[in-house]
Amino acid sequence: MVFLLAGCDSKPPALMPAVKQFQTEEQKVLHIADMRTNHMHRLTHKRDETMYQGIRTTKHSFNACIDCHVPAPTVSKVVKHTDEEHFCVTCHIEVAVKLDCFQCHADRPALETAEVVKP
Incomplete structure (x- = not known):
């Protein structure tokens, strides 16, 4: 059985540039x-390790993803997961997949946002 998605564009959507830069183009x-x-598999694997086995490490941390890919809050804008310019939402809207991570997780960077936001 073959499934075809009518009107589906195979070109991935344009994403916001990440804060972290790789040492080589090949790494990027x-x-x-x-x-x-594999991102969904990585997220569910980390969820299982964290929730069911109590393993909490910074390797493949969800916070690291957010800190790198979502713009830090500024005086004029705090990008939330409900905004179209949020990194995760960009693809999830494109492929019509519900984004439910942020029912529990913070949707913006955990950097010193209080200091960044102060006028």
């Missing part, structure tokens, strides 16, 4: 390809 390309293919 490999990271992007890996995340496009």
Whole structure:
């Protein structure tokens, strides 16, 4: 059985640039390809380790994803997961997948936002 998605564009949506820069272009390309293919598996694996086994490490941390990919709050704008320019929402809207991570998790960077936001 073959399924075809009518009107589906195979070109991925344009994403906001990440804060973290890779040392080489090859590292960047490999990271992007890996995340496009495996990010959901990584998230559920980390969820299972954290929730069911009590393992809490910074490796593949969800906070690290947010800190790198979502713009830090500024005086004029705090990007939330309900905003179209939020990094995660960009793809989730494109593929019509519900984004429910932020029912429990923070949707913006955990950097010293109080200091960044102060006028």
